Amino acid sequence: MLIEVDFAGEVPIYTQVRDQIVIGIAAGLLKPGETLPSVRRLAADIGINVHTVNKAYSLLRDEGFLLMDRRSGAEIAPLMTEDPSFDELLSNKLIPVVAEAICRRMDIEDFCLTVRKTYSFIKRGGK
C-alpha cells in the first residue's frame, strides 16, 4: 500500500500517515495480522523523519489499530469490536462539519449522500 504525504498542507505529517493506514485498514488493503514496514523503512520510503513514523505508529497502537512487538515490528490488530462510546466521539467530530454544511445550505440528506459516496470511495481503496 502506497503512502503519500503533503508536506505543504496544514495536517501534520504523522496524522497523515496515521490516517492513511486507517484508510488502508478500512479499505481492506491492510488485513489483521499483516505486518507493516519497519519505522526506518517506511520513513525512508516516504522521505520523512523516523520520529514522525514512530509517532504515527504509537498513536495507532494507542488507538487499538496496531499491535507493536519489539521483535516483529508492527502488525495490524484483529478486527475491532463495536464500541458504543464511539458514537458520541463521532458526534463531537461531526458538529463543526455539519454546522458548516448547514451554513452552506447543504441539505442534510445530501450530506448523508456524500457520506455514502465517501464510504464507497474508501471501500474501493481510495480510487
Added chain:
Amino acid sequence: MLIEVDFAGEVPIYTQVRDQIVIGIAAGLLKPGETLPSVRRLAADIGINVHTVNKAYSLLRDEGFLLMDRRSGAEIAPLMTEDPSFDELLSNKLIPVVAEAICRRMDIEDFCLTVRKTYSFIKRGGK
C-alpha cells in the same frame, strides 16, 4: 449567544471561537446582519487575548461567514449560496472519519443516523 472555550483542550482557542460562531449561525442564533461583539469586548468576556479573537474573526471573514464593517465591527454575512465545490471539500474532511468508523465496524447507515442526530442537536441550539 454565549461562547465558551476549553483552555486545556488541544483545539486552538481561535478555532474553538470560530467553530462556535459557525454553530451559532447554523442554529439560527446568529442571524445575517446581526453584529458580533467587538474583538476587545469578546476577548474580555471570554478572558482571552484580543489577537486571538481577531484571528477567529479574520478567519470567519475569509471563509465568508462574517463581514467586517469598518464602522461598527463585525456582522454576520448574508446567507451563503449553495456552493457545489463544498461537496468535494466535505468529502475530504469525511474520509478519515468514515474510515475510522468502518474500522470500528459501525454500519454506514448508523453513521448517517448520527449525522442526523447531530443535525438536530445543532438546530436545537446545541441543547
Added chain:
Amino acid sequence: MLIEVDFAGEVPIYTQVRDQIVIGIAAGLLKPGETLPSVRRLAADIGINVHTVNKAYSLLRDEGFLLMDRRSGAEIAPLMTEDPSFDELLSNKLIPVVAEAICRRMDIEDFCLTVRKTYSFIKRGGK
C-alpha cells in the same frame, strides 16, 4: 453622480469617495467649475460620517482635483495640465501590479489590453 461605498471592503471609505470623484471627473460626469454637494449633504446621502467626506474633499484639494471655497463649497478644478513627474509616480504604483500579473503569467500586451478596456469603461461612465 451617484457615489456608493462598500463598508465591508478593505479600502478606507474616504479613499473610495475620493476615487469615485476622480472617476467621475475622468468620465466627464463632473466638469470643471461644477459644484459638489456640501460635506454635510454628501455625508447624509451616503450614510457616512461628515469627517470622512471632509477628509476625501481635503485630499482631492491637495491633489489638485478640487477647489474649496469657504463660501461656495467645493467645485471641480480646471482641467489639469500634463505633469511629467506623474510618469514616475505611476510607474511606482504599477510595479507591484505588473509583478503580480507576470507571476500569474499574463502577457504584457494582455495587460495593456485590460488597461484599454478599463479606459473605455471609465469613459463610458463606469457602465
Added chain:
Amino acid sequence: MLIEVDFAGEVPIYTQVRDQIVIGIAAGLLKPGETLPSVRRLAADIGINVHTVNKAYSLLRDEGFLLMDRRSGAEIAPLMTEDPSFDELLSNKLIPVVAEAICRRMDIEDFCLTVRKTYSFIKRGGK
C-alpha cells in the same frame, strides 16, 4: 535576494515584504522550489518582528505564491497557471489609477508605454 523596507512610509511593512517577494518571483530572482529564509532569519536580517514576516509569508501562501513546507520553512510555489478571473481583479485595481491618469491628461498609449517600461524594469531585476 535582498529585501529592504521603508519604515517611514505609509505602506505596511508586511505589504512591502510581500510585494518585494512577488517582484522577485516576477523577475526570476526567486525560482519555483527555491527556499526562502525562515521567518526568524528574515526578521533578523531586515530588523523587523517575526510576526510581521509571518504575516507576509502567510499572505503569500494564501495567494498561492508560497508553499509552507512543514519541514523546511517556506519555498516558492510552482509557476502559477493562467487564471482568467485575474483579469477582472486587475481591472478593478486599475480603475482608480487609469482614472487619475485621464484626469492628468495622460494619453492611454503613454500609459501602456509606462506599463511596458515597468515590465522591463521588473524583468531586469528592478535595476
Added chain:
DNA sequence: GTGGTCTAGACCACG
C-alpha cells in the same frame, strides 16, 4: 531547527 499559537501592550488609521 521550523512555524503555529497565545499573550501583552503600544500606536495609528478610520469613522
Added chain:
DNA sequence: GTGGTCTAGACCACC
C-alpha cells in the same frame, strides 16, 4: 470606539 499594524517574548507541535 473600531479594527489594523507592529513589537516583544513565551511556549508548544512538528520534524
